Amino acid sequence: MRSTRTISLEILNKIESRDAYADILLEEAFRRYLFKDVDKGLLTELVYGILRWKNRIDWIIGLFSSVKPARMERDILNILRLGTYQLLEARDREALLTLSSGPLTGEEMK
Numbered sequence: 001m002r003s004t005r006t007i008s009l010e011i012l013n014k015i016e017s018r019d020a021y022a023d024i025l026l027e028e029a030f031r032r033y034l035f036k037d038v039d040k041g042l043l044t045e046l047v048y049g050i051l052r053w054k055n056r057i058d059w060i061i062g063l064f065s066s067v068k069p070a071r072m073e074r075d076i077l078n079i080l081r082l083g084t085y086q087l088l089e090a091r092d093r094e095a096l097l098t099l100s101s102g103p104l105t106g107e108e109m110k
Contacts, residue, residue, distance in 0.1 A: 004039050005082055008046040012078045015051070022047050050078075050085050057084045 058069040
């Protein structure tokens with residue numbers, strides 16, 4: 001099964017490339033993959049959280065990157081958004097450790 005983060009990346013890319021709606025894409029993902037309730041919650045939080053804070057996240061990425069977010073490839077930018085959002089929203093050490101449990105790379109998207 002694909003990781004929750006990989007699927008959230010696919011959804012974010014579809015939203016940007018096709019002007020698709022997050023709620024419809026999430027429902028499709030829930031039907032297609034057999035998620036546990038906790039994974040459904042994580043997927044929903046990642047997608048809606050990134051959409052909600054996209055400007056803030058892009059601003060933060062822009063502070064640390066020599067390439068501004070507006071000039072980045074969509075896949076790379078959304079990978080950075082996922083990591084940045086998870087770091088910002090990590091409320092404890094356990095949440096931070098979860099980030100390293102299955103790194104998301106551009107290679108996974110090929």
